[in-house]
């Protein structure tokens with residue numbers, strides 16, 4: 001066990017969470033959500049994506065949301081950019097980090113970004129170069145690192161290949177994503193071991209969707225490897241429009257409850273985080289998809 005004493009969470013709720021909502025969420029609500037997350041102590045927030053509005057209409061207000069932020073010093077604001085068109089639009093909104101997103105599965109790459117893995121790397125190359133030239137950080141998301149909705153199980157060698165290609169084009173750190181939440185601890189550890197052939201422990205993060213209820217177990221499995229960066233989504237928002245049936249990311253509230261219970265520091269105030277989750281869940285007309293949040297909200301009433 002080399003469990004870290006401190007963990008950094010990136011809340012991806014405003015992006016991964018909201019991208020899947022059918023009803024357009026007003027930009028003002030998205031901005032308020034980001035403000036509440038930073039007040040709760042989130043030091044990294046994935047705000048939006050600069051993708052085609054025909055593909056993901058919910059993210060069409062990307063520039064408006066970025067412009068409306070009252071930025072807090074010490075907070076890193078990231079956005080997704082699949083190509084140069086997205087990057088050029090994103091750069092004007094001054095993100096601290098951009099995210100290129102590829103996949104360990106060919107079929108998912110085609111469905112999600114309309115190109116093969118090899119083509120995606122060629123699209124990312126100038127984006128990564130331009131971002132680094134502009135002093136903007138670069139993260140790479142690798143989808144379907146354990147399973148794919150179209151291809152089934154994914155071998156760790158596929159993850160290693162994409163990690164290597166991302167490393168070669170200058171991506172600084174990578175997210176090991178279980179897009180459809182089918183992973184179990186040993187499979188997830190194998191995916192990390194594959195990525196760790198090309199990135200060090202400080203440069204990999206876990207991104208677990210909770211479709212099968214395995215995300216916290218997978219988080220613990222990654223912690224045991226020493227991984228200390230994770231993505232999660234306030235109130236368990238979300239899903240991917242190109243992975244039907246997949247639910248949201250693991251709820252940030254649940255991950256914080258787990259970590260604090262293990263004596264691991266996050267810098268996050270769980271009460272304020274629960275308020276942020278309640279705010280967005282009320283705006284969407286539902287209860288938070290977080291066991292810890294609902295338990296603690298019930299306790300507040302008592």
Ligand code: HMG
Nearest residue numbers: 050051052055082085086112113114141143144177179240
């Ligand atoms: P394409 O159709 O192959 O692109 O889509 P194209 O270059 O041929 O352009 C076609 C049209 O799209 C043109 O417009 C372009 O201007 C426009 P038209 O001339 O037809 O009016 N276009 C854009 N507009 C705005 N911003 C852009 C942009 N690029 C082209 N950046 C593309 C390729 C990648 C754009 C498309 O497939 C796309 O937008 N995909 C979005 C996929 C997406 O957002 N998926 C969800 C995020 S990934 C995720 O959730 C997984 C993750 O959480 C990790 C995990 O859990 O696995 C990260």
Ligand code: MG
Nearest residue numbers: 016177179240
């Ligand atoms: Mg995701």
